[in-house]
Amino acid sequence: MNTDDDLKGGVTSGLGHIMPAGVDVSHGPILYLEGITVSFDGFRALNDLNFTVEAGELRCIIGPNGAGKTTMMDVITGKTRPDAGTAFFGQTIDLTRFTEAEIAHRGIGRKFQKPTVFENHTVVENLELAMKADKRVRASLRAKLRADDLARIGETLALIRLESEAGRLAGTLSHGQKQWLEIGMLLMQEPKLLLLDEPAAGMTDEETARTAELFKQLAGSHTLVVVEHDMDFIASIARTVTVLHEGSVLAEGPMDVVKNDERVIEVYLGR
Ligand SMILES: Nc1ncnc2c1ncn2[C@@H]1O[C@H](COP(=O)(O)OP(=O)(O)OP(=O)(O)O)[C@@H](O)[C@H]1O
Numbered sequence: 001m002n003t004d005d006d007l008k009g010g011v012t013s014g015l016g017h018i019m020p021a022g023v024d025v026s027h028g029p030i031l032y033l034e035g036i037t038v039s040f041d042g043f044r045a046l047n048d049l050n051f052t053v054e055a056g057e058l059r060c061i062i063g064p065n066g067a068g069k070t071t072m073m074d075v076i077t078g079k080t081r082p083d084a085g086t087a088f089f090g091q092t093i094d095l096t097r098f099t100e101a102e103i104a105h106r107g108i109g110r111k112f113q114k115p116t117v118f119e120n121h122t123v124v125e126n127l128e129l130a131m132k133a134d135k136r137v138r139a140s141l142r143a144k145l146r147a148d149d150l151a152r153i154g155e156t157l158a159l160i161r162l163e164s165e166a167g168r169l170a171g172t173l174s175h176g177q178k179q180w181l182e183i184g185m186l187l188m189q190e191p192k193l194l195l196l197d198e199p200a201a202g203m204t205d206e207e208t209a210r211t212a213e214l215f216k217q218l219a220g221s222h223t224l225v226v227v228e229h230d231m232d233f234i235a236s237i238a239r240t241v242t243v244l245h246e247g248s249v250l251a252e253g254p255m256d257v258v259k260n261d262e263r264v265i266e267v268y269l270g271r
């Protein structure tokens with residue numbers, strides 16, 4: 001079991017391997033899945049899946065219900081162990097060997113569909129609570145925040161466009177604002193890779209457009225993998241689109257190529 005110190009200093013893993021403190025993307029992709037298979041009672045939710053993402057990408061994942069999109073995120077975050085295959089975060093972090101908490105610590109943040117904010121705390125308190133545990137060694141929320149923590153909270157509030165709502169109870173925010181707050185909470189943990197499962201679901205058109213802007217702003221300094229069924233949203237942010245179908249990649253490429261692919265139209269877009 002890794003302690004917090006191991007994870008911070010990054011010296012040894014629970015297996016005794018030498019591990020760097022950060023994710024090493026100097027010679028390859030930030031995310032590398034090869035031959036991943038996940039079976040549920042003989043049904044292959046993922047079937048020999050190969051999937052690679054380069055650092056700084058904003059990758060979109062589309063595909064029909066049951067294609068395996070969420071299951072893929074479950075494998076990346078350590079929630080589900082694959083029956084076969086290789087899954088690496090950077091060069092050195094074998095995702096199949098770490099717990100969900102360890103993977104989160106190492107820099108993979110995940111946003112589930114339903115917003116999970118602390119409803120009875122203010123927007124700002126939610127961001128404070130989300131800061132890395134090692135920065136939260138304070139007696140209470142009222143303890144003095146360090147200047148750089150305050151600066152980071154301010155930057156995040158601006159990014160998620162909740163500056164004017166900073167003192168509001170999170171429970172009183174709109175659905176879209178709660179989603180942004182949860183993304184802000186993920187950002188406070190300084191993830192390198194963000195996985196977002198149907199982030200625009202239930203949003204108004206205006207909120208969806210703002211979310212697209214946010215993701216485009218985050219790309220580059222972060223790597224984003226976004227699953228969405230809203231094709232207008234996908235079209236507004238897409239660079240490379242990966243189409244999953246029956247647990248494997250059916251097609252991958254620029255949006256205009258993928259959307260004209262006969263097989264993609266057949267299994268998904270033409271429905
Ligand atoms: N824990 C589980 N036990 C059994 N079957 C599961 C489990 N999780 C997922 N599945 C099945 O695996 C398949 C892939 O599911 P998954 O949730 O990954 O699809 P998805 O692409 O995210 O679909 P959607 O677009 O509807 O969210 C589905 O047939 C689903 O019923």
Ligand SMILES: [Mg+2]
Pocket residue numbers: 069070071197
């Ligand atoms: Mg899903």
